[in-house]
Structure formats: C-alpha cells, structure tokens
Amino acid sequence: MDQNLHKKKVCVIGAGISGLAAAREVRREGLDVTVLEQNAGVGGQWLYDAAVDAGDPLGIAGVHSSIYSSVRLNSPREAGGFSDFPFYPINGDGDGRRFPVHGELLRYIRDFCDAFGLIDAVRLNTTVTRVAMDGSPSRWTVRSKHRDAAGDGEEEVFDAVVVATGHYTQPRLPAIEGMDTWRRRQLHSHSYRVPDSFAGEVVVIIGCSVSGIELALELRHVASEVHLSAKSTDAGLTPAMSKLLATRHDEYTNLLLRPRVEHLRDDGTVVFDGGESIIADTIIYCTGYNYSFPFLDIDGKVTVDDNRVGPLFEHVFPPSLAPSLSFIGIPALVILPRFVEMQARWVAQVLSGKRTLPSPEEMKIAVEEHNAVKEAAGVPKRRTHAVWLDVEYHDEYGERVCGFPRMEDWKKEFILSAISDMRDDIERFRDDYHDSDLVADGLRQNGWMTSRR
Numbered sequence: 001m002d003q004n005l006h007k008k009k010v011c012v013i014g015a016g017i018s019g020l021a022a023a024r025e026v027r028r029e030g031l032d033v034t035v036l037e038q039n040a041g042v043g044g045q046w047l048y049d050a051a052v053d054a055g056d057p058l059g060i061a062g063v064h065s066s067i068y069s070s071v072r073l074n075s076p077r078e079a080g081g082f083s084d085f086p087f088y089p090i091n092g093d094g095d096g097r098r099f100p101v102h103g104e105l106l107r108y109i110r111d112f113c114d115a116f117g118l119i120d121a122v123r124l125n126t127t128v129t130r131v132a133m134d135g136s137p138s139r140w141t142v143r144s145k146h147r148d149a150a151g152d153g154e155e156e157v158f159d160a161v162v163v164a165t166g167h168y169t170q171p172r173l174p175a176i177e178g179m180d181t182w183r184r185r186q187l188h189s190h191s192y193r194v195p196d197s198f199a200g201e202v203v204v205i206i207g208c209s210v211s212g213i214e215l216a217l218e219l220r221h222v223a224s225e226v227h228l229s230a231k232s233t234d235a236g237l238t239p240a241m242s243k244l245l246a247t248r249h250d251e252y253t254n255l256l257l258r259p260r261v262e263h264l265r266d267d268g269t270v271v272f273d274g275g276e277s278i279i280a281d282t283i284i285y286c287t288g289y290n291y292s293f294p295f296l297d298i299d300g301k302v303t304v305d306d307n308r309v310g311p312l313f314e315h316v317f318p319p320s321l322a323p324s325l326s327f328i329g330i331p332a333l334v335i336l337p338r339f340v341e342m343q344a345r346w347v348a349q350v351l352s353g354k355r356t357l358p359s360p361e362e363m364k365i366a367v368e369e370h371n372a373v374k375e376a377a378g379v380p381k382r383r384t385h386a387v388w389l390d391v392e393y394h395d396e397y398g399e400r401v402c403g404f405p406r407m408e409d410w411k412k413e414f415i416l417s418a419i420s421d422m423r424d425d426i427e428r429f430r431d432d433y434h435d436s437d438l439v440a441d442g443l444r445q446n447g448w449m450t451s452r453r
C-alpha cells in the first residue's frame with residue numbers, strides 16, 4: 001500500500017490528562033487514534049475510587065487512583081489548564097477556589113474531553129495486558145481485555161503506541177527490619193481514603209513529603225498521636241514543618257516529628273533511629289510510587305531500574321523503538337497539563353512526519369549524557385525524571401521539542417509564588433495568598449477574577 005494513503009493507527013494507553021492530551025494532538029495531525037482505558041470513565045487519578053481492597057493495603061489494591069477524599073489541588077487552577085482551554089470555574093456550581101477539591105479537576109478533564117470530541121476515540125473498561133512488536137518496530141500488537149469479555153481479550157495491530165498510564169499507583173515501600181512480621185495495620189498512602197478508622201489510634205506516618213505531611217495534618221484531628229517519621233529530623237524540618245510544630249498549634253500537641261524508623265517489633269513497637277520507641281496501631285507509608293509497565297513485552301528494550309525508566313530520549317522516546325513507541329507523563333513534579341501537552345504535541349508531530357528525531361545512536365548518547373549530568377550533580381537514580389517544577393526547564397523543553405510557546409512572565413511568577421507559599425506554610429497556602437501586581441494584572445488580562453487574600 002502507498003504509505004501516503006495509509007492513515008497511521010495510533011493506540012494511546014490511558015485516558016488521564018496525558019492520554020487525552022495525546023489523543024487530541026494525534027487527531028490534530030490527521031492520524032487515527034484509539035484510547036484504551038481500564039477504568040469506567042476518563043480522568044485517571046482524578047477519578048476518585050472509594051473502594052480500595054483492604055486485603056492488599058501495601059499493594060495496588062486493584063484500583064488506579066491514589067486520591068483520598070479530602071484532596072485539594074496543590075497547583076493553582078489559573079496555571080493548570082491546557083494552553084487553549086483554561087481551567088475556569090463553572091458558574092454557580094462546583095468549587096471555584098484557586099486550589100479546588102479534586103472533583104473539580106475531574107470535571108475539567110471531562111469538559112476537555114467533550115470540548116474536543118475525544119470520547120468517541122476512548123474505549124472504556126478496557127485493560128491493556130500486552131504490547132509487543134509485530135515483526136517490525138513500526139507495527140505493534142496490542143492485547144486488551146474488556147471488563148465483560150470472556151477469555152484473554154482481543155489483539156489489534158497499530159502503527160504506534162503511546163503509553164500514558166501515570167505513575168502514582170504502584171506503591172514504593174522501604175525495607176525496614178520487622179516489616180514482614182509486624183502484626184498491626186500497615187498501609188501505603190495509595191490505599192488511604194478517609195480518616196474515620198484511625199480514630200483514637202497511635203499512627204506512624206513514614207515519609208515527610210507533601211502526602212506525609214498532609215495525612216498527618218488530617219489524622220491529628222482524630223488520632224490520639226501522630227508520629228511523622230522523616231529520613232532525618234533535619235530533612236523533615238522544612239519551614240512548613242517548623243511552622244506546624246510551632247506554638248500556634250498548641251491545640252495539636254499530638255503531632256510529633258520523628259527520625260527514621262530503625263526497626264519494627266512483633267508486639268507493635270516502632271523503634272526510631274537513636275533508640276526511642278513507641279507502640280503504634282497503624283503505620284502509613286507515604287514513601288512514593290514506582291513506575292510500572294506490566295504490559296510491555298519488548299525484550300527489555302525499556303526497563304525500570306530504581307525508578308529510572310530508560311533509555312528514554314527526553315523522557316519520551318526509547319531510541320531503539322522510536323518513534324513508534326513513546327511515553328507521555330513520565331516526568332514528575334511538572335506543571336500539568338502544560339508539560340504533557342508539550343510532549344503530546346511532539347509525539348504527534350513526529351508520528352505525522354512534521355518533525356524528525358535524531359538517529360537512535362544520537363538519542364542514546366543524549367540519554368547517557370543526561371543521566372551523567374544528573375549523577376554528577378548528586379541526583380539519585382530514582383529522581384531521574386523529577387523536574388521539581390522548574391519553570392525555566394519547562395520553557396526550554398517545550399521550545400526544544402516542539403516549538404511550544406514560552407510561559408508568560410506573570411505566570412512564572414505566579415507558579416513560583418504558589419510553590420514558595422506551600423513550602424512556607426503547607427497548612428494555609430491554599431487559602432492565604434497575596435498576588436503581586438504583575439500576577440494580578442496577568443490574571444485579569446487572561447479572564448481571571450483576581451482576589452488578593
């Protein structure tokens with residue numbers, strides 16, 4: 001068949017923000033797109049799922065989402081929309097706040113899907129179980145199974161596969177002596193939903209990043225004691241944490257910052273570095289997530305090694321399989337959906353032939369150089385894909401890969417000030433903020449009601 005007459009068939013796995021971004025860009029390039037989504041709706045993480053399986057509280061518990069009931073966004077909505085589809089509040093309904101509850105983002109993702117007519121490309125309740133090359137690196141066999149179908153499901157052949165399956169589902173657990181035999185309740189934050197069952201308990205939270213601190217803040221209202229264990233108390237004593245532990249929280253003296261957990265004993269004892277110990281009812285691991293692609297059957301051409309997915313050129317293309325296999329949404333701590341919109345545009349334009357990639361050898365060298373630079377800077381391997389909300393990196397990346405327009409200055413200042421507010425006072429930053437003149441003008445000119453709090 002004449003290549004020019006063949007409309008490329010692209011399979012996108014996942015209908016979260018990344019998958020829908022990919023679907024829209026692939027369509028814009030005139031290619032044929034099918035999105036396979038295991039859940040009953042679009043939205044990915046933001047499709048809150050109350051039902052976690054108590055039989056597997058340290059595993060994925062059969063659900064994708066790790067969102068707990070009280071989650072409010074920690075990214076401001078004014079900076080959190082697609083470039084041409086702002087995340088405006090809906091009139092008279094919903095949560096119009098700058099940092100709204102999680103359901104508001106789900107509503108936005110659904111609106112985006114409707115506005116760009118993407119839903120007809122999405123096959124819901126359909127889990128991808130295997131992705132393998134079909135003889136050549138530009139033909140892929142995708143095996144998927146609809147929830148109600150009998151047997152192993154069906155196989156289809158595509159010209160390209162875009163993996164957009166997220167990375168906040170597979171719990172990452174520490175290795176602590178005694179963990180296997182500790183008989184009381186242990187769970188990962190992935191399986192936490194509501195505080196009720198922790199009433200009156202002594203709870204140890206391991207991990208002092210955002211989710212650890214936020215769960216501690218929530219649980220101290222119901223638990224008798226909350227012990228927040230950081231790798232080192234110095235590392236845990238961020239400005240936000242210091243404020244939390246300071247005098248104004250006299251009413252919550254039940255929140256204590258602890259060092260690393262050294263080992264656990266069968267009788268419920270938790271021993272911290274330095275020898276102090278307590279008896280606890282529950283341990284919650286807020287220790288992050290691992291990348292996981294159980295459906296990839298590609299002879300180890302992409303591996304996950306200590307949470308480094310690789311090799312991936314610019315976190316997207318595996319050199320030996322590009323461009324027909326790609327990954328969207330691998331970088332962590334990025335501004336969404338902006339970052340995945342850039343990646344999606346790049347992938348779509350490469351697939352349509354509008355842009356070209358360097359040779360596989362050049363891409364491989366670029367990945368090695370990227371990793372070497374990170375290692376020289378002391379970045380642990382498991383942080384290879386962490387971008388730390390670096391706004392300048394966002395600009396450079398977008399410009400480099402697909403000529404994406406740079407962020408306006410007011411928006412950069414806005415994002416940086418939200419990050420700094422969060423670092424400074426994690427308890428209040430969502431409701432207590434002050435916009436500079438530059439930010440206030442930028443917001444106004446872009447159709448936002450500004451409020452200086």
Ligand SMILES: Cc1cc2nc3c(=O)[nH]c(=O)nc-3n(C[C@H](O)[C@H](O)[C@H](O)COP(=O)(O)OP(=O)(O)OC[C@H]3O[C@@H](n4cnc5c(N)ncnc54)[C@H](O)[C@@H]3O)c2cc1C
Binds near residue numbers: 066166328
């Ligand atoms: C507690 C918590 C709070 C967060 N807060 C914020 C915040 O305030 N702001 C922010 O920007 N981000 C936040 N995030 C990050 C959040 O993950 C991203 O906003 C966003 O969900 C990433 O979108 P994604 O499409 O890449 O992945 P996901 O949202 O995870 O979507 C992936 C999709 O792939 C599907 N899938 C997976 N495997 C398969 C398969 N084998 N077959 C078919 N489908 C499959 C899943 O069902 C899912 O729908 C938070 C995350 C968590 C866990």
